[in-house]
Amino acid sequence: MDLFSADATLQPIPIEDGALSFLSQLPLDIPNDVILRRLLDEIAWREETIFLFGKAQKQPRLSAWYGEARYTYSGRTFHPLPFTPLLLDIKRAVEEATGARFNSVLLNCYRNERDSMGFHSDDEPELGPEPVIASVTFGATRTFILKHRKRAGTLKLDLTDGSLLLMAGALQEHWRHGINKETRPRGLRVNLTFRMIR
Ligand SMILES: O=C(O)CCC(=O)C(=O)O
Numbered sequence: 001m002d003l004f005s006a007d008a009t010l011q012p013i014p015i016e017d018g019a020l021s022f023l024s025q026l027p028l029d030i031p032n033d034v035i036l037r038r039l040l041d042e043i044a045w046r047e048e049t050i051f052l053f054g055k056a057q058k059q060p061r062l063s064a065w066y067g068e069a070r071y072t073y074s075g076r077t078f079h080p081l082p083f084t085p086l087l088l089d090i091k092r093a094v095e096e097a098t099g100a101r102f103n104s105v106l107l108n109c110y111r112n113e114r115d116s117m118g119f120h121s122d123d124e125p126e127l128g129p130e131p132v133i134a135s136v137t138f139g140a141t142r143t144f145i146l147k148h149r150k151r152a153g154t155l156k157l158d159l160t161d162g163s164l165l166l167m168a169g170a171l172q173e174h175w176r177h178g179i180n181k182e183t184r185p186r187g188l189r190v191n192l193t194f195r196m197i198r
């Protein structure tokens, strides 16, 4: 492999009001399909319940938190599980590719095309101003959609198996992002968002 080829490093994606960059394959020592299978086996996946207009509802995906830092979300304090050796391997690869450091990861498992993530910004106070968030995907491709908060502006990115998307700068302040349900069949997808919680 040519170490200096363009697609071996993060490539900037032009966007106003924030920073985005993409690498189609995060360099890893373990094949993507083996990582996917191990994540499915080793992670303590949970189907969380959320309250929407006072009504209990199951989140349309499975999720799990791992890392070294506690965090609060919707007024509740969560205690993540300690990083596993596999998560530490992926974290090391992400830190090498991005030059950033991370101490927690949120994992989401989209079981099929009916699983989704509502539009949101990752702007919790403990992430600090202009958070750097690294998103790694294994398995099926899903479309990551960004919508500008103040003006008409939508950006769609296909997040493919083994890819790394880096969100930084003022992106979370100006844009929301989400994963829509789809009608065409989609296989299982696991996404990991590495964060630095202070
Ligand atoms: O699954 C994805 O690509 C998005 C995940 C996400 O937005 C998050 O974990 O905050």
Ligand SMILES: [Fe+2]
Residues within 6 Å of the ligand: 120, 121, 122, 177, 193
């Ligand atoms: Fe997010």
